[in-house]
Amino acid sequence: MTTFPMRRQRPLDPPDEFGVLREQGSMHRMTYPDGHEGWLVTGYGAARAILADNRFSNRTELQHQAIPARAAIAEQFKAQMPDTNRQPGMFLRMDPPEHTRFRKLLTGQFTVRRMKGLEPRIAEITEERLDTMTAPADLVEDFALPIPSLVICELLGVPYEDRETFQRDSATLLSLDGDVGSLIAAYQDLAGYLYGLIAKKRAQPDEALLSGLLDLEDDELLGVAFLLLIAGHETTANMLGLGTFALLTNPAQLALMRDDPSAVDNGVEELLRYLTIIHAGPGRAALEDVEIDGHQIKAGETVTISLPSANRDPAHFEAPDRLDLTRSATGHLTFGHGIHQCLGQQLARIEMRIAFPALLRRFPGLRLACAPSEVPMRSDMAIYGVHRLPVTW
Template sequence: MTEAIPGLTYTTARERPFDPPDELTRVREETPLHRMIYADDHEGWLVTGYALARAVLAHPSFSTRPELLHPPIQNRLIKMKEFTTPPGFFIRMDPPDHTRFRKLLTGQFTVRRMKQLEPRIEQITNDRLDAMERQGGPVDLVQAFAMPIPSLVICELLGVPYDDRERFQRDSAVMLSLRSTPEQAKAAMDDLLGYLRDLVRRKRAEPSDDLLGGLVAGGELNDEELAGVGLLLLVAGHETTANMLGLGTFALLTNPKQLAAVRDDPAVVEGAVEELLRYLTIIHIGPVRTAVEDVDLGGHLIKAGEAVTIAAAVANRDPERFGEAETLDVSRPVHGHLTFGHGVHQCLGQQLARAEMRIAYPALLRRFPGLRLAVPAEDVPMRSDMAIYGVHRLPVTW
């Protein structure tokens, strides 16, 4: 069945903290492709099946340009048509514009380059654990551990002073909040872009050995484009991994057998990161695309101009792709989950995120083998009101 059903709209409300919304899961059990009513009354499509989700993300006839998109939910962030893409914000560009920026950055995020960063990530992680140990519990793991590690790493990689973290973390939070008004979100983005323009100008005057400094020296991008690239990498580089570290630790603390495996068996850790990425899927709105020409998708005609929203958290639980998909099993081999996307827009920084998680999870659990929640699990505040899912706070002690 793919006929429009009145009231079939996208939801971010989760009945349980680690599972996608039940309503979207029920849709997948009926059909992997369903008619969906968008927030602006556009009649488009909802993809909940894994195979069709990959097909959409890989198909060149589906666009990510904001002026073509429709909002899946009523909120400021996803009102795509009202979002003016800053120059350099290449996640909202199609090829060949997207290709131009991606090629300039790909070499900075290779597996080899991330391996070279691992000793520094380990040092940053151990510094945060030392600080936690000195302070003693209870602490908010988000502020003490999950947020500082990726923030420090991305700041050093880009060449952004970590002392400015309060500003960029505040602006990021406003931009990603589903409760922000359009005016608040635009003001936050403009503030962060202004900060990055000033930083780029300083790097032109005083060359630096970091990613932004290298792009400045390369001379292929102007200041506005450099600020847009910096905005995308800075926000994505700390918000995503920070929320995976917080939410992943919460999931492990409520599943002692899985926690013990990550803590005690180094051979499990790499696969455990992939399983946590699949099982938790912090990208809980979209991705969203629009067909620029008629496309046959799974035997159904998607007409030019029709929007398609992928429920990535639901597709990552598709039993046709992942056996016992509703169960967290860090020992299972997991390949091909959609948490980093797929196709030309697959996350540029995925190897960095993997390295941070591979190092941080076991280091935390080994340093504090008695780590436990300091509040009942049901009292942990979840980020259902944000574009990136996770926990607002995670009170822990040991």
């Protein structure tokens, strides 16, 4: 491979190249935009093994960028903003034991019990959004984005009225084809906002999550807040938007989600597997020579994993290109695997288990207000989804 496949032939399916490559094997040599010779992983077994292996590092400064449109910008950003290469508190980019310290600190904040305790409030927020919706609507702006944004704001202690700032900046930071000036401006703007918020929490702590982390240094708390705020609303928002699009174009599956409460849990897992919105990675760097699935990965080589391809591997999921809410999608890699598995996965599941059925039952005649081909897709973003979803009922 000379480039990471990004062009989709159908909006709900990964690029066809991944299926062709999987038939040839689970791992493939790939030349990165900067000339580095590394690996592309397309098979489920190899992907899961690498994600669970601590001989691979998650530190971005050790890796090479696989997406051509992002590679040059990333290098410019590193050169002009060297202090961000090892941002304290940005635990997703850390290895043990540094990663372990932050992970342990935050795990207690995201327990299954605590997340389940949020269910009544999430249901209330969902109903409030449904009450305000009038046809026609943009489901992203009116439903998919506000729900997780409100939830993460309340959880972290971020004023929801400031949403325009963090939503705008996070969208810029997740763009795959922006310019370095915009990227730096967005980073500085969001960091300045969060530093100000941290100062307010120190002066007047509340019961929210950020106030519970005030023992951290400001730079560390900034990194934690940065990661949780962006990931906490962008991921679930795009699953709600893209998931609704998938259901509206698969009426039998929509009926299951709407009418059969016993299908909801399986249905959410299947949507997570089938759609796999983290479509441009993740990456790892080998810290030593490692053999995976018969392939020798040399120390220093970057490995880029295609989660959408792994989740469509027929060796693990029967008829993987079919959306089937009755199947057991247990073991999908949408939330990752190993020590970096998504910290907020239970919160995301709860939001989707509440929001999808509530939307479909409130508006049983919900339908697209445009042709499926006219829905603008987020192929230009690190997190896949729909930019807008015009609907009516």
